[in-house]
Amino acid sequence: MRSILLALAVLGAILGIVPSLSAQEGTTPLTRSAQTLNPEISLDGLFSAATFSDPEHLQFGAHDPNKRGFTLQNLELTLAGNVDPYFRGEAHLIFGLEAGESFVEVEEAFLTTLSLPYGLQIMGGHFFTRFGRQNPLHPHAWAFTDQNMINTLMFGGDGLRSPGVQISVLLPLPFYLELIGSVQNAEGETASSFLFTPDETFAGRPILTRDVHDAGDLLTLGRIKSSFDLSETVSLVAGTSHLFGPNGTGENTATRIHGVDLFLKWEPLTADHGWPFVTLQGEAMRRSYEAGEATLDDGTVLSQERFETDGFYIQSLYGFKRRWVAGVRYERSDATDPVEPASGARWRASSNLTFYPSEFSKIRLQYNYDKSDDRDDPIHAVFVQYEFLIGAHGAHTF
Amino acid sequence: MKQILIFASFLLALQIARPIEAAAIKVVATTEDLAAIAKEVGGKRVQVESLAKGVQDPHFLEAKPSLILKLSRADLFVQVGLDLEAGWVPSLLVGARNGKIQSGGPGFVDASRGITPLEVPTGPIDRSSGDIHLQGNPHYWLDPMNAKQIARNIGEGLKRIDPGGAGLYDRNIADFSNRLDEAVVRWEEKMKPFAGAKVITYHKSWPYFLKQFGLAAIGYIEPKPGIPPSTLHLKELIELIRRDQVKVIIMEPYFSDQAPKFVAEKTGAKVVVLPPSVSVSTGIEDTFHLFDHLVNTLSEALR
Numbered sequence: 001m002r003s004i005l006l007a008l009a010v011l012g013a014i015l016g017i018v019p020s021l022s023a024q025e026g027t028t029p030l031t032r033s034a035q036t037l038n039p040e041i042s043l044d045g046l047f048s049a050a051t052f053s054d055p056e057h058l059q060f061g062a063h064d065p066n067k068r069g070f071t072l073q074n075l076e077l078t079l080a081g082n083v084d085p086y087f088r089g090e091a092h093l094i095f096g097l098e099a100g101e102s103f104v105e106v107e108e109a110f111l112t113t114l115s116l117p118y119g120l121q122i123m124g125g126h127f128f129t130r131f132g133r134q135n136p137l138h139p140h141a142w143a144f145t146d147q148n149m150i151n152t153l154m155f156g157g158d159g160l161r162s163p164g165v166q167i168s169v170l171l172p173l174p175f176y177l178e179l180i181g182s183v184q185n186a187e188g189e190t191a192s193s194f195l196f197t198p199d200e201t202f203a204g205r206p207i208l209t210r211d212v213h214d215a216g217d218l219l220t221l222g223r224i225k226s227s228f229d230l231s232e233t234v235s236l237v238a239g240t241s242h243l244f245g246p247n248g249t250g251e252n253t254a255t256r257i258h259g260v261d262l263f264l265k266w267e268p269l270t271a272d273h274g275w276p277f278v279t280l281q282g283e284a285m286r287r288s289y290e291a292g293e294a295t296l297d298d299g300t301v302l303s304q305e306r307f308e309t310d311g312f313y314i315q316s317l318y319g320f321k322r323r324w325v326a327g328v329r330y331e332r333s334d335a336t337d338p339v340e341p342a343s344g345a346r347w348r349a350s351s352n353l354t355f356y357p358s359e360f361s362k363i364r365l366q367y368n369y370d371k372s373d374d375r376d377d378p379i380h381a382v383f384v385q386y387e388f389l390i391g392a393h394g395a396h397t398f
Numbered sequence: 399m400k401q402i403l404i405f406a407s408f409l410l411a412l413q414i415a416r417p418i419e420a421a422a423i424k425v426v427a428t429t430e431d432l433a434a435i436a437k438e439v440g441g442k443r444v445q446v447e448s449l450a451k452g453v454q455d456p457h458f459l460e461a462k463p464s465l466i467l468k469l470s471r472a473d474l475f476v477q478v479g480l481d482l483e484a485g486w487v488p489s490l491l492v493g494a495r496n497g498k499i500q501s502g503g504p505g506f507v508d509a510s511r512g513i514t515p516l517e518v519p520t521g522p523i524d525r526s527s528g529d530i531h532l533q534g535n536p537h538y539w540l541d542p543m544n545a546k547q548i549a550r551n552i553g554e555g556l557k558r559i560d561p562g563g564a565g566l567y568d569r570n571i572a573d574f575s576n577r578l579d580e581a582v583v584r585w586e587e588k589m590k591p592f593a594g595a596k597v598i599t600y601h602k603s604w605p606y607f608l609k610q611f612g613l614a615a616i617g618y619i620e621p622k623p624g625i626p627p628s629t630l631h632l633k634e635l636i637e638l639i640r641r642d643q644v645k646v647i648i649m650e651p652y653f654s655d656q657a658p659k660f661v662a663e664k665t666g667a668k669v670v671v672l673p674p675s676v677s678v679s680t681g682i683e684d685t686f687h688l689f690d691h692l693v694n695t696l697s698e699a700l701r
Contacts, residue, residue, distance in 0.1 A: 082500075082501070085497075085500065085502055085503070088492055112492060113495070114491075114492065114495065114497060114500050115495070115496070115497025115498075115500060115503070116495060116497075117497075119470060119495060120495065121495045170466070170467070170470055170493075170495060175464075175467070176463040176464060176466065176467045178463075225463075227462070227463035227464060228464075229462065229464045232451070235460075235462050235463075235464065237463060265460070267460060269451055269453050269454050270453055270454070270651060270652045271454070271455070271458070271652065272455070272652055272653055272654050273455070273457075273458055273624070274458045274460075322626065322654065323626070358525070358624065358625070359485075359624075360525060390525075393484050393485055395461075395488060395489040395492075396460075396461055396485060396486065396489065397461065397489065398460055398461050398462050398463060
């Protein structure tokens with residue numbers, strides 16, 4: 001308790017030495033859009049039509065097209081704005097349909113500091129863990145219609161997100177180097193490799209209810225993110241991510257996930273509305289899941305065992321003509337993970353073609369070839385995805 | 399307690415690792431036009447960088463981490479405003495975590511302050527009209543007389559963060575304005591024979607320039623701002639050009655020349671590629687160079 005108070009005092013001291021911003025009232029441009037105190041509001045609708053060669057397919061992402069016919073992948077309401085001179089707040093609320101029933105999901109809601117000294121930034125609330133490149137992305141920002149296999153395997157259908165706090169620092173170096181650390185709750189459906197939820201199982205072992213005794217019972221992330229401009233037209237972003245947390249198969253069992261990610265983009269200076277461009281992106285992850293000893297209802301005893309799971313994806317996009325993008329993706333995972341019906345080795349190849357009538361809409365055609373060791377036949381899938389965005393202009397991340 | 403000490407020494411280490419403050423004020427502008435004017439105002443007291451290169455379309459810049467890095471170290475940030483950079487500046491500012499230059503901070507300058515914008519939409523608008531700017535057309539730097547107000551806005555910002563330089567900044571602004579007044583006489587003289595000439599432009603980016611020199615855009619390659627031309631629209635444009643005997647189609651270097659060339663071939667009009675921005679790498683080094691180049695190229699084409 002005392003250390004928490006001390007930490008708060010240190011934080012207060014940092015906030016106290018932030019240069020005063022209030023003296024500059026009246027210098028902000030009084031523009032028409034700034035004259036409203038409403039937050040920036042936008043609504044994104046993401047839909048798809050799908051067909052599979054086998055209805056028992058392996059499409060487990062919660063926002064994937066997951067049945068023959070039509071899927072509402074995501075209806076996302078975003079509210080964002082500066083809270084005061086010190087914080088920016090944003091919330092992403094998801095509306096969805098499951099078997100005809102509507103539901104609401106708090107996907108993210110967090111605040112971000114804007115003016116801490118020494119390149120520091122703190123984020124607090126409920127947010128996607130900044131592990132790699134794909135996990136923090138909302139479904140409408142995905143380059144493909146469905147979630148990457150490895151992300152679904154490691155982080156579940158909905159991605160890894162939880163309430164918590166993150167601190168990051170942009171180091172004073174000649175190139176971009178950011179260190180990110182976060183602590184979040186480890187339980188719930190959105191933390192499937194960790195405490196998860198009590199009615200689930202992992203490798204045959206029931207998931208137990210585990211209380212938080214110390215910081216080791218929370219989910220901790222360490223991430224290094226760096227970026228270089230290799231030339232005026234080619235930029236690179238590379239990172240490593242490391243996750244540590246408890247899992248629900250025992251009282252002292254733990255999971256570790258490590259990942260590396262890479263992103264390269266070429267775009268000429270004289271690009272016409274952002275075209276042409278080429279991107280190359282890849283991520284590899286490895287999970288070490290230490291499952292505890294368990295005695296099942298029928299008397300079977302499962303001994304303590306470590307499960308190693310790894311996989312990667314690599315994808316490339318080519319914006320070959322204004323408004324048109326072609327993409328290819330190859331993924332592979334080797335999961336000795338009986339939670340997923342596709343245990344053992346699996347690989348998937350995808351290609352797609354996207355047409356953007358404007359920045360605010362898209363239509364995408366995608367084909368997946370999905371092959372896993374435990375099936376004789378590959379699964380073929382075809383998706384048609386369409387999106388609209390109304391309201392405030394969304395932020396583009398690089 | 400131990401964690402707190404570690405955290406405190408971490409902060410201390412960062413403090414020591416900070417680069418020694420250079421004497422010059424670091425100004426980061428979104429475009430080379432603003433950067434050129436900031437150099438005029440700040441002289442030797444400032445070190446100026448631009449996020450967009452003059453040859454790039456300032457509507458569509460990538461929010462690269464290297465740009466975040468520049469903003470994280472800026473003392474003064476200058477943007478065109480009127481939502482020109484709405485697609486990329488907000489996320490850069492959040493990433494830069496630099497309190498001085500956040501909107502409302504002492505080092506934040508919106509260069510459009512005090513400018514009278516053209517084409518401010520009246521009545522209800524939505525995106526079915528294309529990329530409409532709620533606060534008016536943002537290409538105001540293409541009226542050379544607006545450069546005076548931009549210089550004053552930058553000067554206000556510089557004086558806030560560097561009051562010691564106030565005298566110099568005021569002198570530089572006065573000198574810059576005088577030189578502009580002289581140059582404008584020269585530019586107007588050159589354009590006078592073409593007063594009332596009708597032109598076609600690719601995007602609605604030239605109304606300030608055309609108004610200043612008495613020209614008029616009667617049509618656009620884009621049917622609506624940001625929307626690529628359809629065959630039907632180009633057909634109508636060809637008829638319009640023939641009827642009104644339009645001589646010139648103005649386009650920016652970063653747009654596709656396919657549609658303008660097609661229209662030019664059908665009508666005999668000339669496609670004139672005009673840079674809408676100062677661009678040091680292509681030899682257009684400041685505001686005066688830019689308008690010299692625009693006026694010379696255009697008067698040549700309209701002859």
